[in-house]
Every structure is written in C-alpha cells, then in structure tokens.
Amino acid sequence: MDNNLTARQAARLTDSFLVDMVELAGQTDPEDTSSITLTDISDKGDGILVNCLVEHESERASERKWMGRHYLLPPHCSFLLSDLRHVSPLLQDGRQYDLIVIDPPWHNKSVKRKKKYWTLDNDDLRQLPIRDLAADGCLVVMWVTNRQTIHQYVTQELFPEWRVKIIAHWYWLKVTMQGVPVCDLDVSMKKPYETLILGHVCHTETLSKISVPDVKVIASVPSSVHSQKPPLYDILRAYVPKDARCLELFARNLQPGLTSWGNEV
Structure with a gap:
C-alpha cells in the first residue's frame, strides 16, 4: 500500500x-x-x-x-x-549561536538516482565552520540516517573534529494518523524512525554539566515533503539559554526566531 x-x-x-x-x-x-x-x-x-x-x-x-x-x-x-x-x-x-541544528543531505544512491534533491559526500561537511559558529556551550544537533557508517563517521570523526562532545541520542518515530509506526520495527530495509545525535561544544567544566536527556523519543506524522523533518525547536529550547541564538544548517524552510x-x- x-x-x-x-x-x-x-x-x-x-x-x-x-x-x-x-x-x-x-x-x-x-x-x-x-x-x-x-x-x-x-x-x-x-x-x-x-x-x-x-x-x-x-x-x-x-x-x-x-x-x-x-x-x-x-x-x-x-x-x-x-x-x-x-x-x-x-x-x-x-556572530555565534547557542543552538545549531544540522540536517545534511547525506549521500544516498536512491536519492541520487531519482534526483529528489542534491546530496553531499561525507567529507564535504568538514567545510562547515562549526568551531567558529558555535558559542561556548552550544548545543549541536545532527540528523543522521540509519546507516551504521554514517553514525560512525559523525561520532568518531566529524564531532571530534568540531570539538563536540556527544551527550545524547534521540529518535524521531514516524507514525500514522492512528498513532502506530508507519512500518514494522523489525523490517531490515526500512525503519520507522530516524536518529538525532546531540552534543555540546564546551570550553568550561560547568557548561558540560547542562542536563539533556540521554534518550528521548519524539513521535509525529511525517511530512508529505520528502525528507522534511519535524520542527523541534520548542523542545530543544528547553536546553539552551532563553535568549539563545539558533541556527539551522541545510534548512529547507524558515522558522520564527x-x-x-x-x-x-
């Protein structure tokens, strides 16, 4: 169906x-x-x-x-x-930011074949000046696919290079209008969820103690627009200063503030 x-x-x-x-x-x-x-x-x-x-x-x-x-x-x-x-x-x-959300157009053979949107190779992300963009204590949030190679690249190479300390893994569970997962959890080829890796850019010990849940599951009906993620800023702002400057990289639409x-x- x-x-x-x-x-x-x-x-x-x-x-x-x-x-x-x-x-x-x-x-x-x-x-x-x-x-x-x-x-x-x-x-x-x-x-x-x-x-x-x-x-x-x-x-x-x-x-x-x-x-x-x-x-x-x-x-x-x-x-x-x-x-x-x-x-x-x-x-x-x-200018520096207290929250940076990154949704890279990860290289994907299916997407490239169907030409749904432009994609980047992993090493292209190294061009992003995250060290300069991130304020002390900045919360960095990155969307990743379910490919293990992508997880390893972000956690073992990219975040360490940006001096981002991993603090949490969150999950977006895609559900139908009836509130059930869009597909079975045990299907190997396609998963009904995507992962967010969260980390802090910290130059002092006190900032590294900001409390963010180690694991969090967010459920929503997915957008009709291919690959578009749900807006999470009302949730994420609980973990950044009240007057935080927020930045979204690889954004596809605008958000207030x-x-x-x-x-x-």
Whole structure:
C-alpha cells in the first residue's frame, strides 16, 4: 500500500528554482556579504538576496515577492540563501549561536538516482565552520540516517573534529494518523524512525554539566515533503539559554526566531 500518495503528490516541488539561482550566483564571488534588514524584498532588487544574510525583524509574518515569486517569511527570522562556497556571511560580526541544528543531505544512491534533491559526500561537511559558529556551550544537533557508517563517521570523526562532545541520542518515530509506526520495527530495509545525535561544544567544566536527556523519543506524522523533518525547536529550547541564538544548517524552510541556511531555504 502506498501511504499518503495524494498528499505527497500535492507537496512535490515543481522545480529547482532556488537551487538553480544559488548555483548561478556561486559561479562568481559575491560583491557584498554584509547583512541587510528586510523591509520589502521588492525594493532590494532581484539578485541581492543570494549569498547575503537577510534579516526579517518584523514581529509578524509577511508575504514578499522576489523574482516574480511569492514567499512567506515568519517573524524575527533571518536566512542565508547560498551553498558551501559562500557560508561566510553567517560569521560576520563574530556572530555565534547557542543552538545549531544540522540536517545534511547525506549521500544516498536512491536519492541520487531519482534526483529528489542534491546530496553531499561525507567529507564535504568538514567545510562547515562549526568551531567558529558555535558559542561556548552550544548545543549541536545532527540528523543522521540509519546507516551504521554514517553514525560512525559523525561520532568518531566529524564531532571530534568540531570539538563536540556527544551527550545524547534521540529518535524521531514516524507514525500514522492512528498513532502506530508507519512500518514494522523489525523490517531490515526500512525503519520507522530516524536518529538525532546531540552534543555540546564546551570550553568550561560547568557548561558540560547542562542536563539533556540521554534518550528521548519524539513521535509525529511525517511530512508529505520528502525528507522534511519535524520542527523541534520548542523542545530543544528547553536546553539552551532563553535568549539563545539558533541556527539551522541545510534548512529547507524558515522558522520564527531562527537563522536558516541552505540552497533552497
């Protein structure tokens, strides 16, 4: 049985407009990597929003038009529409973050064959300047697939290189509208859950004692959009300062109060 086929067809992306724009802009160095405060995209020109950190400071969500297309911006959000070649605007003014959520487009043969979205090799992630982006005590949260090689790479290579100390493993259980797993737990080829690896960037002993549950299970109905994860910030903010700066890497949509980076954000 093909679960939720109608919803998934309705949610399918019609083109790769934003990805193509980032690819085109990435072929040349950006003229200005400073941030801009967004009052009206229509007044900013068609090209300036790529490779530039954009701040939307309004307390209300607003709809804006850019290059003939309409977008909805949540309140107090900021975003950088770029790829790995141009992540430096995230670092301007020495800005650092208390929470960093990372959802990498892990290399996957099926995804590559079907061309559902662009993917990265593991070593490409080493280009992310996590050491510079993370404030002291930053909570780093990474989505990983169920492949053991991915788990080993993150826990044994990537996190140690970023000086992130692993503190917890959480799980997202995908359930149907009736509250049961979308498939059997003991199926070898496909699992009804995905894993989050959590760690702290700590330079002092006191910060390393921040209490985060070793294991946590979060259940929700999965999105109709392929590979889109549930928003976890209401849960994660309990483990970071009240006025925490939050960053999502490889984001595919905007969230209130967050800075989002990606090539289709």
